[in-house]
Amino acid sequence: MIDESVWHISHLDLTIRMVLAAVLGGFIGLEREWSNHAAGFRTHILVCLGSASIMLLSIYGFSQFVAEPNVRTDPARLAAQVISGIGFLGAGAIIRNGSSISGLTTAASVWVVAAIGLSVGAGFYYAAVLATFIVLVSLFLLNKWEKHLLRHRRNQEVMIKIFDRPGSLGRVATKFGEQGIQIKNLVMQSTSPESFDAAMDATMELRFNLRTVSTDKLLRAIDEILSLPDVIALETNSMPTGKPTSISKGKSASG
Incomplete structure (x- = not known):
């Protein structure tokens, strides 16, 4: 017997997830905007919010077909396409100037923001918040530590x-x-x-x-x-x- 309540979400819960995705993505995007990088505040919000929306669609968007015979639902199908498809945004942030390459960190942050959005969309709140915290620590603190540590080796x-x-x-x-x-x-x-x-x-x-x-x-x-x-x-x-x-x-x- 299929528990159909699993495949339904209230408007309040849906709103909370989408707003939280925008907030978490905005935190990371704010750091990129502050550092004057290609993908900034609004870009990260849109990526995280879009990922959460697709995750919500993948889980709850086809709930009316769950009870149909010979229909198999896969909540991860659309999410998998986000992970592979977000690469085009990251590639646009990578710039090569001679032998030096810039934008790799920004491209990685866009990819991580997509994962955070998927986590929020799936209701995996703790992982989303923890990932956001670790990303901000990496971009703020570890960036300064790396520059200090490798200042003589570049x-x-x-x-x-x-x-x-x-x-x-x-x-x-x-x-x-x-x-x-x-x-x-x-x-x-x-x-x-x-x-x-x-x-x-x-x-x-x-x-x-x-x-x-x-x-x-x-x-x-x-x-x-x-x-x-x-x-x-x-x-x-x-x-x-x-x-x-x-x-x-x-x-x-x-x-």
Whole structure:
């Protein structure tokens, strides 16, 4: 005998689940919004609320067919499609810039928010709240701890545009060496001169992958490199913000 009451939910309970999903997803999205990431406050709310709605639909949306003969209900069928289908949102948050990749944490948070929404939709409240708490601890506290722990082990990327003159590359590399900075990789790309009458207009882009034990030493090296007459501009991801920063000729990196 089938207990049909299991397949029915009151409007109050349904409202509580959907509101709770929006709140929990909003907490995680608020941290992403505060950190200025691609998927922020509203995105996480929509993902969590949508997942909860699909879970509710999967469990209770077809209750009228439960008593029908030869009909088998599977509450996890639609939920399984959410887990596999949410990947397209995560892929949109991942950005590759050269050899560095950003957005992986945001993509993971979107995926976890979908799982939280499914948990709330299924009435698995404790797991949903606990998962939200752990995610917030990971994004807030563990992020700071990871940056502190690995601050000396991350490779730094610096792009320098210089005039293509004899000895210009050596002078730039020397400035890194004077600060004890190890050059892990170097990619050079020549740029055609704007005028064929002035060969000195030829420029070159240098992309350095560096290993340094101190950000302060790297910033001092950048200041000294910017003072070289052959250097036109510099771009780096080694500023305190962690975002790519372009520095024009004559400006101080430490200022």
